[in-house]
Amino acid sequence: MPETLHRFKADIFQALAHPTRIAIIELLSSGELSAGALIEKLGMEQANISQHLSVLRAQRIVANRKAGNQVFYSVRDPIILDVLALMRRYFQKQVGEAKEMLKEMENDLMEPSR
Amino acid sequence: MPETLHRFKADIFQALAHPTRIAIIELLSSGELSAGALIEKLGMEQANISQHLSVLRAQRIVANRKAGNQVFYSVRDPIILDVLALMRRYFQKQVGEAKEMLKEMENDLMEPSR
DNA sequence: CAAGAATATTCGATATTTCTAATATACAGA
DNA sequence: TCTGTATATTAGAAATATCGAATATTCTTG
Structure with a gap:
């Protein structure tokens, strides 16, 4: 605050x-x-x-x-190291989400009728 | 890396x-x-x-x-919120350490002989 | 004390951030 | 469609960050 x-x-x-x-x-x-x-x-x-x-x-x-x-x-x-470790997890999560989005987009391209 | x-x-x-x-x-x-x-x-x-x-x-x-x-x-x-929460803990720790240092300095002033 | 090694600081040049003021865009309701 | 409201963007000025080159400082050793 x-x-x-x-x-x-x-x-x-x-x-x-x-x-x-x-x-x-x-x-x-x-x-x-x-x-x-x-x-x-x-x-x-x-x-x-x-x-x-x-x-x-x-x-x-x-x-x-x-x-x-x-x-x-x-x-x-060491708290600073914890912060960096959290950031790594965050990065991995973000990359994972991006991958999924790309996969979905791919599927949409294959099945344009649905 | x-x-x-x-x-x-x-x-x-x-x-x-x-x-x-x-x-x-x-x-x-x-x-x-x-x-x-x-x-x-x-x-x-x-x-x-x-x-x-x-x-x-x-x-x-x-x-x-x-x-x-x-x-x-x-x-x-929410990981971002975790990062901020860690930062708060870090802040509290830093302030605590600073306080202790000041206390030690005070003690030194009171007991200059030791 | 002189010379060399390790580290820090200073100095400009360039790039990035941040702010305010002004303008633009998007939407809702009369 | 006109008007007002909510939000975003742009533009330009001032502050801050970053870098390489040069210089300064500190320590060690001969």
Whole structure:
């Protein structure tokens, strides 16, 4: 109800609203990784990944731990992973529905008289 | 893993990434409402709400049913409501943690010797 | 302290979002 | 068919997000 809560949710969603950042979180889902490891696994520009990590940090979605030369990132709260898992289920459901619609359309083409 | 899935999730999150759109979805959580009812409850510009509804429609998050003069909107899949509910839990947890941190800081101020 | 490695930040250019105001469309009833 | 009501779309301005290139910072090691 309160505007504050809506804004909070919206800000988290905004932080999640980029394919690269989702890829980052999923890579971190099985444990912490250094920024360098993320850059290597994703095959993208160093600055770019660093900027995306900065967005995730700003919303406190990831934690960062400095170890000597490197910085290790991890997902702060597993609830975020639950959200992503829900999204996967949602995706599967949507794809399933789309498939069924196509099947129906096919049937209509085969039996135009009914 | 696949880029497609990441983009799909990101697009949904993007559609959710606005306080007004979250408010709309929560208003629709207990059943369908006309566009006009949403505009009234939210107290915002007609065009603005219509545009936000358009974003939600584009991602197929809401369904719309025309009835005479009006258009009734509803949430297509309750999974989306589950996502919002998870977000609320997440928010509560974050606030709880922030509170604890403040309490610790207070204690440190009271007992500087320890 | 100098040099290299890992990471972060800054700077512009471009693209996307969001808003308000104005206009368009669709429908209902006289 | 004319009028009013409900909703959608368009247009343009301002704000925000994204990217690559360049630069800065921090740490380690010789």
